[in-house]
Amino acid sequence: MSVETLREEALAQVGAAATQEELRAVDRRYLDKGGEVAKLLASIPSLDPAERPKVGRAANELKQAIEEAIAARRADLEAAELAAARSGAGFDPTLPAAPQERGSLHPITQVRREVEDVFLNMGYAVLDGPEVERDYTNFEALNFHPDHPAREEYDTFWCRAEGSAESGSDRLLLRTHTSPVQIRAMQAMDPPIRAIVPGRVFRHEQPDASHEHTFHQVEGLVVDEGVTVGHLTGTLKGFLRELFQKDLDVRLRPGYFPFVEPGFEFDIRCPFCLQPDGASAGCRVCKKSGWIEFCGCGMVHPNVLRACDVDAERYTGFAFGFGLDRLVMMRYSIDDIRYFMSGDLRFLEQF
Numbered sequence: 001m002s003v004e005t006l007r008e009e010a011l012a013q014v015g016a017a018a019t020q021e022e023l024r025a026v027d028r029r030y031l032d033k034g035g036e037v038a039k040l041l042a043s044i045p046s047l048d049p050a051e052r053p054k055v056g057r058a059a060n061e062l063k064q065a066i067e068e069a070i071a072a073r074r075a076d077l078e079a080a081e082l083a084a085a086r087s088g089a090g091f092d093p094t095l096p097a098a099p100q101e102r103g104s105l106h107p108i109t110q111v112r113r114e115v116e117d118v119f120l121n122m123g124y125a126v127l128d129g130p131e132v133e134r135d136y137t138n139f140e141a142l143n144f145h146p147d148h149p150a151r152e153e154y155d156t157f158w159c160r161a162e163g164s165a166e167s168g169s170d171r172l173l174l175r176t177h178t179s180p181v182q183i184r185a186m187q188a189m190d191p192p193i194r195a196i197v198p199g200r201v202f203r204h205e206q207p208d209a210s211h212e213h214t215f216h217q218v219e220g221l222v223v224d225e226g227v228t229v230g231h232l233t234g235t236l237k238g239f240l241r242e243l244f245q246k247d248l249d250v251r252l253r254p255g256y257f258p259f260v261e262p263g264f265e266f267d268i269r270c271p272f273c274l275q276p277d278g279a280s281a282g283c284r285v286c287k288k289s290g291w292i293e294f295c296g297c298g299m300v301h302p303n304v305l306r307a308c309d310v311d312a313e314r315y316t317g318f319a320f321g322f323g324l325d326r327l328v329m330m331r332y333s334i335d336d337i338r339y340f341m342s343g344d345l346r347f348l349e350q351f
């Protein structure tokens with residue numbers, strides 16, 4: 001029998017072995033003393049001297065190939081037996097436990113915790129609030145009158161609870177921003193107030209690479225005597241220094257939000273293409289501009305303070321809010337916001 005035929009025959013038998021017992025029989029037939037491979041080796045001295053080295057080499061390769069095939073088949077059979085035993089066909093308490101799959105924290109959760117740590121270190125409280133809100137706390141108390149045009153920018157999911165009003169201040173909705181928690185905070189606490197509000201918010205939007213119906217914001221609120229725009233800028237700069245471990249230039253542009261006056265768009269130097277001189281060279285994240293629109297902010301509107309029974313003559317405050325999803329997307333170069341809520345393990349396992 002040629003070495004090649006012997007090899008084909010042996011490997012076919014290894015593959016066909018359905019139990020450990022059958023596999024051991026194949027092992028004995030080929031690899032034992034007196035087995036097929038041993039017989040082949042024993043025949044070498046009787047061969048033509050020129051043939052001997054060639055056949056010797058082939059026999060050793062054959063032996064190794066059979067050993068490897070048997071080891072692989074054995075591992076497969078063991079795994080299959082274990083799986084069969086675990087599937088309940090006779091419970092065997094001596095079997096090792098199934099390996100535990102360990103998950104990881106969602107990237108949004110990881111960065112949210114980082115943000116919370118920075119603000120906790122600055123003496124802020126971290127507040128939470130309900131995701132279903134009344135029109136009053138989501139809009140009216142934040143200086144959006146019922147027919148305020150800015151309401152149209154917030155594509156709102158309206159809800160109707162049994163017996164709830166269909167119009168007016170008591171209408172229920174999924175909060176469109178985390179700002180209602182600021183109202184709740186000012187209603188519940190006396191100044192000084194220093195708090196951030198991370199949380200989920202909802203907009204009735206057509207999802208695309210940069211829009212989701214469910215996303216995350218972090219808002220901040222400080223109310224005290226003598227609070228100024230300087231405090232706002234200094235606080236955000238300090239936060240960004242901790243978050244990016246870089247000193248970033250910032251700029252304020254006028255921006256309109258009903259609940260602040262004056263209101264600003266807060267831009268930061270792009271931390272991803274920052275040069276040693278403090279300028280940013282321009283990259284994909286900042287769309288070559290060197291600046292990133294980081295958040296909206298401003299001084300809390302006196303109407304908002306009054307709606308919460310805070311003495312607007314005595315106290316001033318600042319507020320800011322940024323998108324947590326966008327921050328995570330920048331940090332990890334994620335180009336589609338829809339990955340976050342997709343539940344796709346191929347995405348989540350990367351964090």
Ligand SMILES: [Zn+2]
Binds near residue numbers: 272
């Ligand atoms: Zn850049």
